[in-house]
Amino acid sequence: MKLHIFILIGLLFSKAHSQKALQEIDDPVFDSEFGYAKPSEVKLDSSYIHIKVDSIINDGIENEAFPGAQILVAKNSKIIFHKAYGFHTYDSIQKVALDDIYDLASVTKITGPLPAIMKLVDEGKLDLDKPFSTYWKPWRKIKDKKNLTLREILAHQAGLTPYIVFLNEVLKRNGKVKKRFVQTSASSGFENQAYDGLFIKNNFKRKMIQMINRSKVSEEKKYKYSGLTFLIFPQLIEQLTGQSYENYLEQHFYKPLGASNMGFRPKTKGYTNRIVPTEQDTLFRHTLTQGWVHDENASLLGGVSGNAGLFATATDLAKLMQMYMQYGFYNGKRFVSEATIKEFIKVQYPENENRRGLGFDKPLLGNDTLDHKEAYPAKLVSLESFGHSGFTGTFVWADPKNQLVYIFLSNRVNPTRAHRNLYKLKIREAVQQVFYTANVPAD
Template sequence: MSARAARTAAVAVCATALSGTLLTATAGEHPAARFDRPADGFMAPGTVLHDAAPGDVGLDPDRIDALTTDAASFTRPAPGEEHPLYASSVVLAAHAGAVVAEDAAGWSLRYADGEGTPLPADERIRASTDTIYDLASVSKLFTTIVVLQQVEAGRIELDAPVADYLPAFAANGKQDITVRQLLTHTSGLVPWIPLWSNWATVQERIDAVMNTTPRTEPGTAYDYSDLNMITAGLVAEEVTGRGLDELVRDGITEPLGMVDTGYNPSPDELSRIAATEYQASPDRGMVHGEVHDENAWSLGGVAGHAGVFGTARDLARLAQAILNGGVYDGARILEKATVETMLTNENTEFPGDAHGLGFELDQRWYMDALTAPSTAGHTGYTGTSMVIDPQSRSFVILLTNRVHPSRNWGSVNPARRAVAHHLAYSMAVPPASGSTAWAAHDTGSTTSTLDLPVQLRDDSTLTFDLFADTESTDPFRLEISTDGGATWDPVPFTARRGGSSITAGDGVVSGYHDRRWWRARADLPDVTGSATLRWRYGTDPLYTGRGVVVDGVRVHTRGLPTFHGEQHPERFDAKGWTLTSR
């Protein structure tokens, strides 16, 4: 348990209630941070990060403790495994301008070779919260911001052909590719070419990028490509006459006070830098203090797609600047309107590949329960990620060196999802009516059922409050049985909020639904006698949303109330559902 978690774990008080767990607030605790009240727009531009205990900003301390514990757990081998998921990690989470979790675990330098031979104890370097990590493709966000700064300055037009700035780029059918298509990965360029091995000099490698042939027509497909961002960086350099490293320094890191972030870190900082992979081809040995990406390395360590090193604290300043609409601690790096554009989905024609300018959007595979159409972020091949959720005023940063000593040791995605999941669940979804509500499980590969025996006659209706934020493949179902549970039939229902509605003609709801409560109504079958209503929620092994909460259950027959869930919670048979007050 981290020191911060140890200080605050006692804030949450749990009491057993009925068949579930009732969470109550400690006297004097800060009002719960509300996940079911998504914010619009940006935070106040003067918001500056400060440290706070989770309870001080209304978060569940146990969940924040779980966030740091889970991140650290991956630095140790799981049962039956020979090695950990990653050698070291630093995780940082913030909400409403408060850093509520910051924790380091493992060893930033742990292995001697690509086989995973441990270094002697006195040669290892333990990770700390100020460890500097190779950010890998998170670097693409820095390139994007630099390009957009030049757009604001009038030197670049997003919809202008790249060839207007780099005439050589027009070769082999690329004359119509625009700068915008580079930033949204819709240019048609191939994802990658081996610059480091097939060409001998930096200029030859740049020429190779200029001479590539697209594999699809511009604007017709989404293809994530390093070449897009290498080219975008070259455009910025061309219109300014300055190196990308200088542009990032002068336009982003220095204004924001990101003192440990940049390309080609000083050898003097080697003891603070996390090692990455042991590379035999190219013959680099243990890569430590140099960029891991071979193509970026072959370009001198400065490239549009990779090369930036940094700390979690530095990235937190950038994340907060995004939440503030482009400004942090008095330094503005982008105009508010530019940030709005940057975080707007440009790829509506390619479902599942939502992307703003540079930023990925709405990607549940690593954003997990923080996912929403406006949730922005990026990952890096070395094991890094940043998730920024404007609706909850929150972000989480996970930095690891998962390629140390080998890129083949596994994916860091389980850890990325875990930290996002706990941060989302640390925020409350309080009952829509009364003091408690029924919340379903929040784990994968699980089914929860909430059964309610009722007596029905003709003209019976059911109403209930519903909060549903799930993965599209994790269905919430409303069902009825009239034969003692031997068979179950779907109950169609409609949920409404204001002028919006959800029609569940087959009794099934899944996906993102605005992070708000809905009032649902169902006409029950014309049955006279005993029946059982069931709310059922099932999850697959992969990702989850913020889950499902049911409240305010009422049954009416011929217009007269026959059951009130707030008055008779003991009538429910809950398996995997718990009563909660937040």
């Protein structure tokens, strides 16, 4: 069997949703690190896994948690489960395929700026415990920011403002765009494309950064999730490396990993893979958002950001998360030092009831003692595990102790972000839990 040849082995249908196709593909090995195996080869019960996961996902589709989803699980460096369910949208026209490209939303934070930051820490170009203002000069004269460290920022312990709705700056009260900031065609002063027929003024990025620099910082130092500095990180990475943010990531991570579909602005890349749509936007784009980032703040930066904007397939993500789980080593190449990875995936401020690592999310403190309904993510993940979630309905997690990588991709914001059953039904956690109980016979 030749490399990169996909063999379709079946389309299965759930009892309740025969129109919602479930697809499974048995791939040959796609690099020397990863291969495909049956669950039984890693001592897991295949029938139990398929029955449980199919039931959870099809129930999610029925309850409109998402129109479709995709699950990839790797155990002991072997992909043991990779299935696509449902459709891109609720009209049931385009089936989800295993090589579809998804908008990762905040999963971008650990797949975009974070690997670059870890490499720069390795190289001594960034110090976690020096004031961030050492590197980001505008903060040197700002009283409540000048002493904040990169460690505090990455652990969401700095007290930064959680979010700024920059879209408010470009929309009038009647909902129409301000032409001084947004135009319908590209020009020398409007080169950052937010969507088809939407171009943002080049210096609007400066306005965003100024607003971040002026934003308030809480005096109380406790866990407060903030994505603001992730809007700054790409520019910082460019300053420290002398390369564009996109090119740096492509050269040092995505290409060497073989993550060939991971990148920003996929509409401009000419991918043959289908791009899964996100929201039917009624505020800014006034159409079904597809091929361009859903997150409005990232879109106002032309789709290239550190808070959101990355798109990828499940296998792209599996390779990156496997590299993290192997403490910076993948397919014969060292990407980040073992010591740096271990520092970043460690809980930083447990004494402040903060579960976070550096950039990475972690299980709730005392997660293994909680009821399944209260646990996050699954109750049985190890305390060494780590990952991140995304607003569009994405989730990635790696567990070094159990040698398990879990990728969940969906577009739960279709047709509207008001759809929250993905969270209410705890679908991502329920599916993840299956792979920790699959070696135990079902009751």
